[in-house]
Amino acid sequence: MQKKLLIIGGGSAGTILANSLDRRDFEISVVSSSFGHLFQPALLYVAFTNVKSHIVRDERSLLPPHVNLIHDQITAVDLNEQRATSANGAVFPYDYLVIATGMRTDTSQIPGLSEINEKYGDYHSSIARAQRLWKRLDSFPGGTIALGQGSPIIKCPPSPLEGIFLTDELLRKKGLRDKSRLIFFTPFPRAYSASPMNEIVEPLLQEHGIEVLTFFDLDHIDPATNTLYSIEGDKIECDLPIVIPPFKGAEIEYLPVDVVDPDNFVITDKETLRVKGTFNAFAVGDASNLPTSKAGVGTHLQAKVVAKTLSGHPAKFDGRTSCPFDLGNGRGVFVNGSYEAPVTKARPTRTNHLMKMAFERIYWSSLRGRLDPVMDAYFALTRPRPASKEQEPASTNV
Amino acid sequence: MDETTTGRILIDSTGSPCPGPITDLALAYRRSKVGDLLELWATDPGIRTDVRAWAAKTGNEILSISDSDGKIVVVIRIAKR
Structure with a gap:
């Protein structure tokens, strides 16, 4: 029955x-x-590269x-x-x-955020908001851009850094980078929340001249002056705030x-x-x-x-993630982890970037189970190794 | 987040990998008020470093950090909010 x-x-x-x-x-x-x-991952490219494919x-x-x-x-x-x-x-x-x-x-958690995101857009809410952000970025004449997450809870942990790297890439292409200051803010103690991957990211941020403000947990925003205030007592004044809303x-x-x-x-x-x-x-x-x-x-x-x-075959979820992380300029990295296996450092490559770009086509087929053997093989091949007891503490969330 | 029998606000992040414990602490801090005592449980050893940096930045006070069989217990007094 x-x-x-x-x-x-x-x-x-x-x-x-x-x-x-x-x-x-x-x-x-x-x-x-x-x-x-x-x-959903395509909203990043709608906002930062004006992608118009059927998403x-x-x-x-x-x-x-x-x-x-x-x-x-x-x-x-x-x-x-x-x-x-x-x-x-x-x-x-x-x-x-x-x-x-x-x-x-949920923009209501941060006073001033509804006005800011209505005006400038964002890349986690909707296609319309992402398109609005693209318009703001495309017409940006130079100045200060501040980008970060409005709450510690976030969809896709690499996405804030992907946004700042793609902003940097866009401004360089337009010849506006030397007229612009980029500030990345985060509620975490480091730019990327998981330490091993942060070791990859921080040198890149320095190389690209992107300033990082850690422990900046957004409290409220003054939309009249585009000033962001943190719970910790810091503030950022900028021309273009790009704020990932709380969830x-x-x-x-x-x-x-x-x-x-x-x-x-x-x-x-x-x-x-x-x-x-x-x-x-x-x-x-x-x-x-x-x-x-x-x-x-x-x-x-x-x-x-x-x-x-x-279906009668009890199974368990092992906490596995494998996040493709676009570092801008055609480079990417995959962040693999599970409950028992810490994230380890991985080398950014162009192949990883291309794999991320191919995800949209794979996605539609994967929903219908047509790629299950391929997906299973990929997950088996990239399975992270559990940490040994002697190993230095590391992070496993991505 | 629960109230413990000692009146502390309990944040149970055991089994949660980094940045789970510092995320849970940040969320609890948003809901806290001056004078609250927070008791954070974690198993990820990275929390030791992170919570010290967090307390230094936010101006809150770490009353103790203890470790028993891999369970790290951090007690914090909210002094600034």
């Missing part, structure tokens, strides 16, 4: 999962607030015909009663639930209420991916509070773990 599986969210996690299950076992419904599926596809085209795709917004989930409720008042009972909502940007979990009310943290991320077992206190509800991708990076590769692997578990 088919089990009712409800997937909340039609992003990469929900789509991969819906494509990975046997239709004979599950009656699958995907509830998504949007039918347009965005390749949105129809979600229906990415799902098998037997999957029921519903355009609606889930606003409440009762884990005790096993049902979800939507903004339209529809009720969705389930046998199994997968929360794959992703997360949302929160989806706007869903859960019962019981203690299954989410203060930022509405779902409290999730880091290996089984089950929602706290449940056996039939899972959270995957950015929606969870897992102690690992919020990035695409982890999301992909988490969806596969849940698919295996639901």
